[in-house]
Amino acid sequence: MYLLVVLLLTTIFLGFVYRQFKKTKNAKIERKPLFMQDLQHSKELLKDSIxxxxxxxExxxxIKKKSNYLKECSL
Structure with missing residues (x-):
């Protein structure tokens, strides 16, 4: 009887651990496209900034040319 209870609790615990592992694995796969989108967005922002x-x-x-011209004219 005691052995069955321990076996049942161990099975439940391992199922929970496996489910968490599976969620983490799927989350890592989903992050890759988001990372690529962020990278593309960063490239676009960098191009715009440049x-x-x-x-x-320019x-x-x-403005510097006009300023120099005005200084020359005033002299």
Missing amino acids: SIAINNS KLND
């Missing part, structure tokens, strides 16, 4: 930085650099150069 294009904004280039545009700002605008800054134009």
